[in-house]
Amino acid sequence: MSISSTSPTPIAILSALLQEQQGLMELLHQPHKVTHAGRDFWLGELHGRSVVLALSKIGKVAAATTATALIERFGVRRMVFTGVAGGLGAGVNVGDVVVASEFVQHDLDASPLFPRYEVPLYGRARFEGDAALTALLFNAASAALGDGGASAAFPVARVHRGLIASGDRFVSGAGESRSLHATLTGAGHQVLAVEMEGAAVAQVCLDYGVPFAAVRTISDRADDSAHVDFPRFIEQVASRYAHAIVEKLLVSLEP
Numbered sequence: 001m002s003i004s005s006t007s008p009t010p011i012a013i014l015s016a017l018l019q020e021q022q023g024l025m026e027l028l029h030q031p032h033k034v035t036h037a038g039r040d041f042w043l044g045e046l047h048g049r050s051v052v053l054a055l056s057k058i059g060k061v062a063a064a065t066t067a068t069a070l071i072e073r074f075g076v077r078r079m080v081f082t083g084v085a086g087g088l089g090a091g092v093n094v095g096d097v098v099v100a101s102e103f104v105q106h107d108l109d110a111s112p113l114f115p116r117y118e119v120p121l122y123g124r125a126r127f128e129g130d131a132a133l134t135a136l137l138f139n140a141a142s143a144a145l146g147d148g149g150a151s152a153a154f155p156v157a158r159v160h161r162g163l164i165a166s167g168d169r170f171v172s173g174a175g176e177s178r179s180l181h182a183t184l185t186g187a188g189h190q191v192l193a194v195e196m197e198g199a200a201v202a203q204v205c206l207d208y209g210v211p212f213a214a215v216r217t218i219s220d221r222a223d224d225s226a227h228v229d230f231p232r233f234i235e236q237v238a239s240r241y242a243h244a245i246v247e248k249l250l251v252s253l254e255p
């Protein structure tokens with residue numbers, strides 16, 4: 001299968017939600033859909049780059065399957081994730097953006113065989129984003145929000161860089177979120193945000209040696225109101241951020 005006439009190594013743009021993907025799909029040149037492993041992959045060009053757009057689906061296993069398919073079937077050699085997350089760290093507010101420097105699986109516990117959070121047989125709890133790609137993504141996010149990209153509802157949105165925790169759970173209680181933050185902090189993991197896929201994609205990308213970077217817009221504080229206005233936030237804020245950030249990133253990439 002020919003993936004692109006312009007580049008043999010497309011960049012994967014993974015979105016957590018359909019609304020986030022839609023803005024990118026509208027700009028996709030020569031779109032071509034391939035259905036594989038129960039997922040739709042959209043091949044085409046964005047800003048002169050060969051890309052594959054895909055939905056991660058929700059949760060660690062689904063996201064790992066999507067990431068593996070992107071690498072094995074579509075030959076991607078760089079992967080970027082855009083999505084939303086709950087803010088856990090102090091000062092990480094709704095409307096802010098977090099670029100992941102590292103990932104940890106907050107629901108992984110093989111103790112007493114291995115230290116809590118450590119991924120068995122990897123000898124580590126944390127997986128890093130690719131330094132160069134993450135730096136470009138951070139710059140893209142800062143430029144996108146600074147350029148009038150910040151929404152009217154969140155005019156003082158900040159861009160953070162740090163640790164993101166992933167797990168198969170939508171965290172939606174103030175008590176749970178406090179205890180998650182305290183337990184992770186107690187184990188030396190100063191987490192900024194929580195979501196459901198990033199650490200799994202990071203692990204797959206480490207296995208394959210594929211550079212990975214992720215950006216998350218904070219949609220909630222992982223507390224009792226975490227579910228309120230979630231769809232409206234995705235549509236009106238997160239999708240626009242994702243679109244603007246990916247655009248800035250793609251134009252800043254080396255060929």
Ligand code: ADE
Binds near residue numbers: 086169170171195
């Ligand atoms: N994604 C967005 N908000 C989240 C939350 N509170 N918990 C897990 N994943 C999320």
